Amino acid sequence: MIAERKKRFLLGIDIGTSAVKAALVDADTREVVASASFPETVEREIRSARQGWAEQDPEQWWADVKAAVLLLGERTGESLEAVEAIGITYQMHGLVITDARRNLLRDAIIWCDSRALQEGTAALEAIGKERCLQHLLNYPGNFTAAKLAWVKRHEPEVYAHIDKIMLPGDYIALRLGDSVTSTVSMLSEGVFWDFREQALSRDILDFFGFDPGIFGTTQPVFSNHGTLSAAVAGELHMKAGTPITYKAGDQLNNALSLNVLKPGEIATTAGTSGVIYAVTDQLVYDPLSRINGFAHVNHLPGQTRIGLLLCINGAGISNRWIRDCTGAQHSYAQMNEMAATVPAGADGLLYFPFGNGAERMLENRIVQAGFGGIDLNKHSTAHLYRAVQEGIAFAFRYGLDIMRQNGLQAKVVKAGKANLFLSQVFAQVFVNVTGLTLELYHTDASVGAAIGAGIGFGIYTEANAFENLRQAAVIIPEAGLSQHYETIYQDWLKKMDQQILQNKS
Structure with missing residues (x-):
């Protein structure tokens, strides 16, 4: 009698602007077992107290993550305790800030918020356009660094209590496993990373007066970003200690989910925003910064992989x-x-x-x-x-x-x-x-995040992860x-x- 194969799964979580989606993927067959979105019939709002502002509540993201995972468990009939690893993808460029007790200090300033253009312009003028492009591959614009500078300037009482700053995916990883980590990919999307020095940008830190201690530990995209806490595992009917082995912004993850990893390949998406994303092995940039360059998911020392977005x-x-x-x-x-x-x-x-x-x-x-x-x-x-x-x-x-x-x-x-x-x-x-x-x-973002978790956990390699992409x-x-x-x-x-x-x- 042939023994029944022990099932093992990968969980992918996509923190979107309008909803959270979760997918359960069979780790051995790479087939999607089930998926779920929350909310199911409405879309989360973007709050805009003033023209050009855009905010969302990270606590709502977290509540939606839990609801989506629980709904996933109900739909599949499989035990989520068989999940081997978790992957997270998220709306890029958002600013989440917490105090030393990991409490939120304000709502997240998200990707389409334009309030920090003045801060970004000031940094551009002080650092210089050519130096910004050469080292950051971008103008500071209204990216995460400029958003943080806006908080420092306009909400000094909030800024004074900051212990850690995060992107949306970092915050969900924190709530799942109580760890704060970052990656070169994430730091580059916030325009905190100097590609020439391969380190946090001294130009940005010095101009804005940021303490480097506000960032999480920097490590590869495909690595351990924390483990599921016992309390959360109990809530979600999962196994305590399950590792979070992948974390990346939505457009980088979209490219990954389509097996767009090599120089010359391009991906596109048309969700809340629309994106064309091309991979190159050169530190290139648009002279007017109309295109942005970020470290791709497989960018490593000695292997340049830039996503032109x-x-x-x-x-x-x-x-x-x-x-x-x-x-x-x-x-x-x-x-x-x-x-x-x-x-x-x-x-x-x-x-x-x-x-x-x-x-x-x-x-x-x-x-x-x-x-x-x-x-x-x-x-x-x-x-x-x-x-x-x-x-x-x-x-x-x-x-x-x-x-x-x-x-x-x-x-x-x-x-x-x-x-x-x-x-x-x-x-x-x-x-x-x-x-x-x-x-x-x-394929979709949550499935890509699950496959990314499989790469980070060592089940797959970049070469074979997408053999079943249909x-x-x-x-x-x-x-x-x-x-x-x-x-x-x-x-x-x-x-x-x-x-x-x-x-x-």
Whole structure:
């Protein structure tokens, strides 16, 4: 009689802007056993007390993590005590601060918050543009370092009590296992890391007056970032001591989940924000810092792996906004179906997907979202849905052209079949306006985090971790459609340039 294989699992947790998602992956087959999201039917809000501000409560993330994991356990019927390792991915660039007792000092200032532009600009002027690009690969902008400087300047009583600063994934790891760790990848996304010196940036620390003791211990992405405490293990019906062996920002993790690890490979995602992410083995940068460079998950001493990231703040959030503005009467699937009934170009209706904070690809300008060419006698709700999806795709093309100006030569891009890429309209417009062949795969962020945990735990290597990655579709540009969309895009681009000029005045 053949003994039944002892099951062992990997748990992936994705701390998104709108929800937390958890996935349970069979460590031996790499198959997804179950997944769960929380909240299930609504999306978490971004609080904005003032224009350009964006905050969320880390305690809500933690509550949602616990709810998602418990829901996962209910759905699978498997014992979560068989989880061998945990991986975490999270919304990038957010600032979480705690005191010496690990208590939160304020809500998190998240990725799309623009309040710290003044602090970032001051650092840029003091350190110098060329030195910032050479050493940080970025301008300080409104990244985590500038956000922390804003707290120091405007909330000195809060800053005085800071013991540790964290990114969102660090905080969830802390709540799971009571350890505070960091990585070069995480420090670079906060613009705290000097790539030339391979150390915390003295320029940033000295200019802002930050104490290096506020950071967690720096270690590789694929390593032990703490172990599950007995108290939390009891709450989640898991095994105490289960290690957290992977922790990375969402866009780096998205690339990992698509097996985008080698120089020359690129990935894209269209969630709350939209991103094109290209891997290189060179310390390169955009002279205007419209593209950002961060240490990829497999960046190590002696192995340079930089992720060049082009971000569009107003991607999926635009789709959610138009859904809510039309009474939330249609599901996203229904919106996609309705958009498909409208001809390419939405009968002249254009949409500009901005309005969610300073856009780095627009040199940190705060540009408002808007429609152009509305015809009250012609345009319907379906036109609005299609115009929004087309406008987001056009913004991807705008960003891709910036990356091409900086040497990107890729012809194929990978994406998970999720979010906006579930829309046939969006995928078709994306392919034909960018000229890229799109490979879609059955994966998502939480699954990527689980596989990352498997690499960190030593079950997999980078070479074999994605042997079972399944392709969902390949969409290639069509000459006739590409030409048609090029005409529409040029009209969109002309009007967008006019909008930017209006914002300057």
